[in-house]
Amino acid sequence: MTAIQEKTDFKHLFLTNSSIENYESQMNHAMNSVTAIMTSRFPYSGHSPLDVKVGIERAFPEFQPMIKQNHQAVFEKLAHSIAANTIHVSHPACAAHLHCPPMISGLAAEVIISGLNQSMDSWDQSGAATMVEQYVMNGLCKMFQLPKGDGVMTSGGTQSNLMGLLLAREKAAAKLWGWNIKKQGLPREHYRLKILCSEVAHFSVQQAASILGLGEDAVVLVKADKKYRMCMEDLASCIGLLKQQGDLPFALIGTAGTTDFGSIDPLDEMSKLAKAHDLWFHADAAYGGGLVLSDTKKQRLAGIEQADSITVDFHKMFYQPISCGAFLVKDRDSFSFIKHHADYLNPIEDEDDDIPNLVSKSIQTTRRFDALKPFLSFQLVGQNEWAEMIDHTMEVTQKTYEVLRKDPEFAVYHQPELSTVVFRYIGTGMLSKEKLNQLNYHIREILLKNGEVVMARTKVGGEACLKFTFLNPLTTIKDVQTIISKMKEIGDYESRRLQDEQN
Incomplete structure (x- = not known):
């Protein structure tokens, strides 16, 4: 039998005990690419989209060269054609969007996250990383006064809002018709289901309604007052009118920090009205959730603890690198509406053995170890x-x-x-x-x-x-x-x- 000759010179491409020097070299080049723009006087180069496109194509004429390129040369081209033409988000004159400068602690966490490359769907792909994420969720639930709550990391507010409305839809169908949408699909009466939110709420509410098969028309926009907060009189009127028409309002969205005006809806009043009409109350605190850290400002979030679900973005007022969001529920059992079991990933037997598989409460499978960013930052910043x-x-x-x-x-x-x-x-x-x-x-x-x-x-x-x-x-x-x-x-x-x- 002819011996099979194995190629074994790939070690320098992967992080092992024999490639640490190469890892450190490339990481240093990467750091230099980032720190170079920190010396810029301005938050942007001023180049047009076309100029940037042409510059990248000139620097990298081949998408995948047949022969590997010199490390230093590649990183230098990256620094000049790409990094130099990105937005300097830590510059004081960068004040456009809900796009924060990242804390150094979060950047350090990113190095660990990428190096460890854990996948947060199952215990056997993440080990201690699973425990860190659960630790962060427990801490968040304590911050937002959800003693029976739970949570999961998400990509950000859009995903978290989708999850809130997904759980609300599942619960409504089960309660109204004894219907399991997860297994049976949408019921015939689904067109009667309505979601209420402010006219200045985030567009992801309509997007979620579309994705969930309810359609954008299922979203009823409630008038905002002069301060761009939800008008409670109009909310009560809308609920009454919907019921009179034979529609079925099932979810109410309160925004703690609208994108344009930063306005905070009257969450406490909304929670009471939601309870009176048996509506799932979701608080979109993607922007304003960070107020929970300020003793002088947290009162502005009064009533958020009554929400059935909450959106929190760490990549806004918590100053963490993108992406880094969280979705919280008041009742941890709510995640049962989206739980799926796969024998190769999160078998039922694991639950009997108390083995945690976070995929059971997420709409994602493969996920990064993003919880390490707030975890490390909370430890390093008082x-x-x-x-x-x-x-x-x-x-x-x-x-x-x-x-x-x-x-x-x-x-x-x-x-x-x-x-x-x-x-x-x-x-x-x-x-x-x-x-x-x-x-x-x-x-x-x-x-x-x-x-x-x-x-x-x-x-x-x-x-x-x-x-x-x-x-x-x-x-x-x-x-x-x-x-x-x-x-x-x-x-x-x-x-x-x-x-x-x-x-």
């Missing part, structure tokens, strides 16, 4: 310091609101409840609504093209607006005043140009 960061950020937001409100060249649309400010540059007031819309978008585009400021845009009542989203504890009111001065300078120049066009 709650007092965390609370100070949140309080500081909200103080900067309030000061920004006051500066803009007192400036006649700006119109502000709300008083901040969290850390966003929606406003509009109006200048001297000589431009039409259409021209003002153009002007506000121009201001944002010019600042981005210059690489100086990354800020967001939105619309309120058809009016183009600008938005600050402050999630960076390093941003000061002085930084904001510098940005405002730049906006006014651009606004003055552009408004004169547009006024000439208008005339």
Whole structure:
């Protein structure tokens, strides 16, 4: 028999005791690619999408070269063509979206997560990592006062909101018709099922309704008041009207931090109304959940402990690297609605032997060990310091609101409840609504093209607006005043140009 010659020179490609030197070398190159952009004066390079695309294609003309490339050369090209053209999220002038600067502790955790490469679906793929995730869930349930609760890590708010409505739908079908959607599919009467949320709630509510087979029309939008919180009178009216029409409201979504306005719905009142009408109450605290860490601000979340399920994002006000979310339930037995058993993964016998397989309470199978990020950060950053960061950020937001409100060249649309400010540059007031819309978008585009400021845009009542989203504890009111001065300078120049066009 001819001996089979085995190729054994792959060890340098994988992390083993014989490849540690290569691992450290590539990790150092990777760190240099990241730290290089930390010296940038601006939050973005200013390059256009086309310029960035062309630059990457020039640096890497072949998707998969036949012959391996030199490590140092590849990482240098990566640093110049990719890293240098990403958004510097830790820069004080990066204030566009709910996109936080990551804590160094979270970045350190990412190194461990990738190196260990645990898969969180089953105990035999994760070991202690499973226990860490459960430890984090237990701690979160204690924070949000859910003594009989449980949770699971998710990719973020969109997935968590989907899970909340999935459980709500399953429970409603079982209670109303004795129907098991998991096994039998949607019942004939499913078109009567309705979800209620604020008109300024996150779009993922409609997205979830679509995915769950109920359709976007199943979502009933309740009016928001002048502070962009859910109007309780309109909520009661909507519930009454739905029942009168023969519809079946089954879920109510309360938002603790809307994307644009940072508004927090009256969660306590909503929880009582949900209980009175037997509705599943889901609290979307993806944005505002971090207030639970602040003794001076946590009262704004009053009533969240009554929610049947809660969305929490660690990659927002908890300052963890993306992605890092959590989904909590008040009653741990609620996860039974989505439990599936696979003999190769989470057999029933494992439950009898108290072997934890987290896939039993997730809609994902393979998952990263993301719980290590908040776990390590909670150990390395004290709650007092965390609370100070949140309080500081909200103080900067309030000061920004006051500066803009007192400036006649700006119109502000709300008083901040969290850390966003929606406003509009109006200048001297000589431009039409259409021209003002153009002007506000121009201001944002010019600042981005210059690489100086990354800020967001939105619309309120058809009016183009600008938005600050402050999630960076390093941003000061002085930084904001510098940005405002730049906006006014651009606004003055552009408004004169547009006024000439208008005339």
